[in-house]
């Protein structure tokens with residue numbers, strides 16, 4: 001098995017003094033087959049029908065992929081969760097604090113629009129809940145923290161939906177610090193892809209889970225945006241582990257356009273869908289709309305804001321064709 005570091009494009013280049021600067025890789029690199037062996041004897045407790053229910057439109061994830069990639073990942077994450085719970089208890093003892101209940105372990109899941117973050121997050125949620133250290137796993141997506149369309153329109157940000165400035169960062173930070181503080185019933189705002197807007201007054205309650213998976217395109221953003229003129233922490237300061245789902249830009253482009261064209265046959269037909277007007281236009285016109293959304297919003301965001309956060313992830317899952325993961329890069333400790 002090759003766990004000797006080889007340079008990959010998400011590695012950082014740390015030049016040494018002198019001309020022959022050497023590559024230092026902060027990651028171990030594995031092929032999917034090498035990675036699969038780390039599942040050891042972890043049993044697969046998810047059935048094919050359950051996996052089918054968890055996958056997003058157009059994501060062909062199947063039982064073999066869960067066995068190949070996600071069992072090892074859930075096993076690794078479970079060791080991190082157990083270690084962090086142990087450390088938390090030991091620190092409390094060290095500080096002679098009462099043995100208060102543990103704080104939730106937070107996992108960030110980042111990557112482009114249409115790369116398949118939701119499927120990964122949902123599969124991980126189910127698998128992690130089957131480990132003894134983490135029976136309660138919650139999943140929250142960051143779209144609920146976008147500013148409402150009325151605000152985005154007023155601020156001329158509709159063409160920048162999903163860019164860092166389109167989120168209420170203060171609200172995200174307040175949410176995550178309440179979770180870490182072990183507060184009960186913390187409210188997470190909700191978003192609807194159907195109406196293409198946040199749902200006013202609708203919340204998901206997060207009640208002291210063992211693990212919170214926090215999924216969204218910009219969760220690894222490292223630029224601290226000032227909130228109310230104050231310097232604040234960055235979102236990933238709250239993460240105990242982070243995952244970046246990666247794929248070639250051109251591949252993600254194809255997935256985005258294909259998904260848009262499929263949504264025309266399904267979700268867009270709902271009269272309440274924001275995109276309902278695109279259900280009736282010609283195939284070529286719809287294709288042009290999808291290309292425009294990709295080119296003008298999602299690709300720009302991917303290049304300017306999302307890819308630059310990739311080297312901050314603890315693990316990078318890189319997909320090839322058909323959404324199947326081909327390589328895994330795991331940060332060295």
Ligand SMILES: Nc1ncnc2c1ncn2[C@@H]1O[C@H](COP(=O)(O)OP(=O)(O)O)[C@@H](O)[C@H]1O
Pocket residue numbers: 056057111112113114115116117118119193194263267275
């Ligand atoms: N316009 C839309 N209408 C209905 N569902 C959508 C729409 N756009 C995206 N979705 C769904 O929303 C979820 C999140 O999509 P996205 O943010 O692109 O992330 P990802 O593809 O990485 O999970 C996916 O399950 C996707 O199928």
Ligand SMILES: CC(C)(COP(=O)(O)O)[C@@H](O)C(=O)NCCC(=O)O
Pocket residue numbers: 113141142143144161162215216217218293297298
């Ligand atoms: C809602 C999104 C910004 C994703 O949000 P996330 O949950 O990752 O925070 C994205 O799906 C989106 O709608 N982008 C805007 C351009 C478009 O319509 O594709």
